[in-house]
Amino acid sequence: MKFRNFLALLVVGLFAIVIFQALSVTPQAGETAVNKFGQADLRNRTASRYLNKNVNTENEEVIYQESADLESGSANIVTSVVANYRAFDTLGEITVLFLAAAGIGVVLNLEKSKKRLFADKEASLILSTGIKLLFPLLLLAGTYIFVYGHLSPGGGFQGGAVIATAFLLKMLAEKDFKINENTITLVESAAGILFVGLGLYGLVSSGSFLQNFMGTGTVGQLFSGGIIPLIYIAIAFKVGAELTNIVKNLIEA
Incomplete structure (x- = not known):
């Protein structure tokens, strides 16, 4: 393997580690903490806010065909x-x-x-x-x-x-x-x-x-x-x- 190919593979590997670690970041009282790999608190993730259509309000469970007056109101x-x-x-x-x-x-x-x-x-x-x-x-x-x-x-x-x-x-x-x-x-x-x-x-x-x-x-x-x-x-x-x-x-x- 050529040196530049090895170097490119190494850089990609480092980026992959950083990205995977970023997926496990959990905000705690305004702070950003990096959890151990694979131990993210999914209930406190930004994505869950989008799923529940309440980025700017309290987190509530969304029930299909029942929940009304949500922020976006979109099922997608x-x-x-x-x-x-x-x-x-x-x-x-x-x-x-x-x-x-x-x-x-x-x-x-x-x-x-x-x-x-x-x-x-x-x-x-x-x-x-x-x-x-x-x-x-x-x-x-x-x-x-x-x-x-x-x-x-x-x-x-x-x-x-x-x-x-x-x-x-x-x-x-x-x-x-x-x-x-x-x-x-x-x-x-x-x-x-x-x-x-x-x-x-x-x-x-x-x-x-x-x-x-x-x-x-x-x-x-x-x-x-x-x-x-x-x-x-x-x-x-x-x-x-x-x-x-x-x-x-x-x-x-």
């Missing part, structure tokens, strides 16, 4: 974090995606040559036939993923990506299929305005940007989570439109 812990406790960071993520899509569009449009379609040949029988069945099913699946993102694994990013995949396959299967760029821009802009509008209303009404100002309902029910489902709808349409626009520009480049 990831959704509670992404679309509630750190929703402002999520806004930054979709802004990065927007900038990436805009950058690709600018770079590709610098080419003054006539655009050509990537799918300039007839698609195979399997693809051209299968897309007729898959296209509506993918749209339905993507919609389900982001509509139920606050109740089950999924969300706006995943649902938007599935919807963009449906349009990608449609463009590959049918060379004459075109997407109106103005429509994509309109959907993307409306979704962005909805997201920022929810944040500003929370700032005005509750004093905090993207504050969950709606009733959170009963955990596990469709109409729960306050503004979280609305945030995921905005994210899904924005991500779906941006990814579709990226694919469209790459195919037509």
Whole structure:
């Protein structure tokens, strides 16, 4: 084994030890104490606070379909974090995606040559036939993923990506299929305005940007989570439109 490989392995091993020790940290009266390996007090972990949807209040047991008026009201812990406790960071993520899509569009449009379609040949029988069945099913699946993102694994990013995949396959299967760029821009802009509008209303009404100002309902029910489902709808349409626009520009480049 080469020395640099051995050194890299040693560094990785040291990092692994540090990470595993960090997993066993338990706060005690404002102090940070490192427990013996594997002896963390899980009941006093930050993660348990997120699981119980009460980061800012007393720790209480959450009962599915019974507990009501929780902080986030979402049955999905990831959704509670992404679309509630750190929703402002999520806004930054979709802004990065927007900038990436805009950058690709600018770079590709610098080419003054006539655009050509990537799918300039007839698609195979399997693809051209299968897309007729898959296209509506993918749209339905993507919609389900982001509509139920606050109740089950999924969300706006995943649902938007599935919807963009449906349009990608449609463009590959049918060379004459075109997407109106103005429509994509309109959907993307409306979704962005909805997201920022929810944040500003929370700032005005509750004093905090993207504050969950709606009733959170009963955990596990469709109409729960306050503004979280609305945030995921905005994210899904924005991500779906941006990814579709990226694919469209790459195919037509």
